[in-house]
Amino acid sequence: MNKHLKQLIDLSLIDKEIDAFEPQIEEANLQYDALLAAKNSIVNEISTLSQEIKDEQIKKQKNELHLAELSAKLEENSRKSAEIKTEREMKSLQLEEEIAKEQVNFANEEIGRLEKLIDHKKAKISELEVKATEIEGNLVGVKADVDVKLAKIDEDRKVVFGKKETLVGAMNQKGLSFYQKIRRWAKNTTAVPVRNQACMGCYMAISDKVYSEVIKGEEIVTCPHCGRLLYLEPSDDTLSA
Ligand SMILES: [Zn+2]
Incomplete structure (x- = not known):
């Protein structure tokens, strides 16, 4: 066979071999990438839950503040009731008190609901943290595996690159x-x-x-x-x- 033709064919085979390394590298990284993605998604979920807990704690504080205001108001009302002179004043004070008590109930309910929500989310975060730690542990082993595979691919690739260099050096x-x-x-x-x-x-x-x-x-x-x-x-x- 013509020497130049043989060189061209050899070169095309070598280039094909070089291109074939890319999917091998991707394949080697696949499991590691999947684990990493799973871990990142858990980390994101934890961060979202933490933010939600913060928001709910702020809401809880607002309700607690409101409760304090209401109890101050109720105290003031009971002081006022001692000085009441007319029935009309008494009725108005009673109405105020009823409304305030209703608001107290509502605030307490809201605080209870938020506390439950926060507890639930904290438990969920603990669960997720266990999972993340588990994955973290697996990642180390998988990474070691991947590194071995990649090192082998790299070695093979060096050999092929060497072949190409020699061949190209001999071509016009x-x-x-x-x-x-x-x-x-x-x-x-x-x-x-x-x-x-x-x-x-x-x-x-x-x-x-x-x-x-x-x-x-x-x-x-x-x-x-x-x-x-x-x-x-x-x-x-x-x-x-
Ligand atoms: Zn053709």
Whole structure:
């Protein structure tokens, strides 16, 4: 096979190998990322609950303040009742007292409701904190696993990058730019095999003439339909030689 053609095909295979590392890296990170997302969502939930508790505590304080005001008012009323002279004054005072007592009841109920809510949310936060700690513990182990996998991928990748460097170093500029021009759009199908006299990039049949050139392998042949580099699959040791 033509030396330049072999270089181009080898380069396309190496580039394909390099691209294949990306999904491997993603896959390795997947479990860790999922755990991290779960932990972050718990942290967010805790923060939302904490904010809600703060708001409810403020509401509770307002009700407590209101209660204090009401009890002061009721005290004042009982003082006033000693000085009452007319029935009308007495009725008016009684009405005031009734209203104040109703408000006291309402404020107490509201405080009780808020306290229950706050307790419930605090319990929920404790629950979530246990979960978050659990995940935190798992993260350490998973991270160690991921690091091992990533280190292995990195090692493999270095080997492939080394191969590419050697190959590119041996190629001429013309061949390289020819290759890059095709790769820009064809990506990992820059060089494709011919099967059943069809280009495996665009799946169109090629003429007998082009096919015979591909079989000979003396020239660099591109698909007349799509422009990808064509080669015959290494059924023998032509490529590994
Ligand atoms: Zn084609």
